[in-house]
Amino acid sequence: MxxxxxxxxxxxxxxxxxxxxxxxxxxxxxxxxxxxxxxxxxxxPVDEMAEISSYVIEKYGAQALQYAPTAGVTLFRRTLASWLENQGVAVNSDDMILVTTGSQQGLDLTSRVLLDKGDIVITEKPTYLAAINAFKPAEPRFIGIEIDDDGMKTDELEKTLKTMDKQDLSRIKFVYTIPTSQNPGGVTMSMERRKHLLELADQYDLLIVEDDPYSHFVFEPIEFQPLKTLDKNGRVLYLGTFSKILAPGLRVGFMLGNKDLVSMMELAKQAMDLHSATLSQYVALEAIKRGVVDxxxxxxxxxxxxxxxxxxxxxxxxxxxxxxxxxxxxxxxxxxxxxxxxxxxxxxxxxxxxxxxxxxxxxxxxxxxxxxxxxxxxxxxxxxxxxxxxxxxxxxxxxx
Ligand SMILES: Cc1ncc(COP(=O)(O)O)c(C=O)c1O
Missing domain, CATH: 3.90.1150.10 (Aspartate Aminotransferase, domain 1)
Incomplete structure (x- = not known):
């Protein structure tokens, strides 16, 4: 055939x-x-994971093997929220966490929920290939903004925004950025540029998608804060993952942002996979609680x-x-x-x-x-x- x-x-x-x-x-x-x-x-942490896995099944039993809510295991989401706060990632009262199957699913959900053909996505240049691949099926137009050692050149972004007409400006769905230890660029956005980016987002009414798999293991003593924490107006949708800080095979990631936005992502996810693996979420929960993630x-x-x-x-x-x-x-x-x-x-x-x-x-x-x-x-x-x-x-x- x-x-x-x-x-x-x-x-x-x-x-x-x-x-x-x-x-x-x-x-x-x-x-x-x-x-x-x-x-x-x-x-x-192979030994700890062996111990945690059997403990989780013993302690939570059927619960860990059962279907879970689409948004994720409630106890895990709560524990994750306080762990994130400890890590300096702000979780606000009108935010919601959606557990995803790796942050890659967060990118796919973002594409499905936000993009129509001809919409505009602004990315860093270069940017993460699998994000481009997640957005492409929706047929958006891409605008790439160059990076240097201080991350995305926000003055170039500002110039680009200034030259766009009203109609195009209204088609911008989000700015996608990996501000810390960028993949593939290996650069980190300065605090000054982070603030500038958020100012531009306020000025032009933009959503920022902050993809952040690497900021938890920065190995130089630099001062930085996630865009999510600097943001005061609900303009940042934050994507996180346990892939690099525990194990990618668990396929546990999450999305954190304003609940009006994230609850639509939850609906889209429901049709995709009902929820992310319950067992993996309990394992990640226990790994946070025992300090294994840290x-x-x-x-x-x-x-x-x-x-x-x-x-x-x-x-x-x-x-x-x-x-x-x-x-x-x-x-x-x-x-x-x-x-x-x-x-x-x-x-x-x-x-x-x-x-x-x-x-x-x-x-x-x-x-x-x-x-x-x-x-x-x-x-x-x-x-x-x-x-x-x-x-x-x-x-x-x-x-x-
Ligand atoms: C920038 C970026 N975003 C997202 C991902 C996806 O990671 P995962 O789906 O394992 O959470 C990766 C993986 O390398 C990445 O580098």
């Missing part, structure tokens, strides 16, 4: 992620991969700091003269801008032959630019692999 004739029109935007394809190519070969975005499994964060912080330093050192050694790169204060990625006017996408196959994989940066740019860029992941490879892989990559780019 020809199944393709059955596919809906939105499937034309469903493309296999380049990163996943790349990882497949690298499989089984002597390839050092900087292409993925996986946490280091050393950060997973311990995992500490561990991730120290492991990733050492790995980031190793990658920066190797880049200094093998990439000097080839380009510039970001110096992330947290997260998992370094982004490289090559000096040469090359396209890193076709070059990636040649790099694979040299035994090293990266993600070509172009797909992170909503306007088709960024061809001379690449994303490097430092959380997953070992220190030795980082040293050897950056050496291979530096020699490769020097040779072209």
């Amino acid at each position: 020809d199944y393709t004739k059955l596919f809906s029109s939105r499937t034309k935007y469903m493309k296999a992620s380049e990163i996943r394809e790349l990882l497949k190519l690298a499989e089984g070969k002597d390839v050092i991969s900087f292409a993925g975005g996986l946490p280091d499994p050393q950060t997973f 311990k995992t964060i500490e561990k991730a912080r120290s492991i990733y700091k050492v790995k980031r330093d190793a990658m920066l050192e190797a880049l200094d050694r093998y990439f000097t003269g080839l380009g510039r790169w970001t110096h992330p204060v947290g997260g998992m990625f370094i982004f490289v801008y090559l000096n040469k006017d090359v396209d890193t996408k076709p070059l990636m196959y040649k790099a694979l032959e040299k035994g090293v994989a990266y993600v070509p940066g172009g797909s992170f740019f909503v306007d088709g630019t960024g061809k001379n860029t690449l994303r490097l992941n430092f959380s997953y490879p070992s220190i030795e692999q980082i040293k050897e892989g950056i050496k291979r990559l530096g020699e490769f780019f020097s040779s072209i």
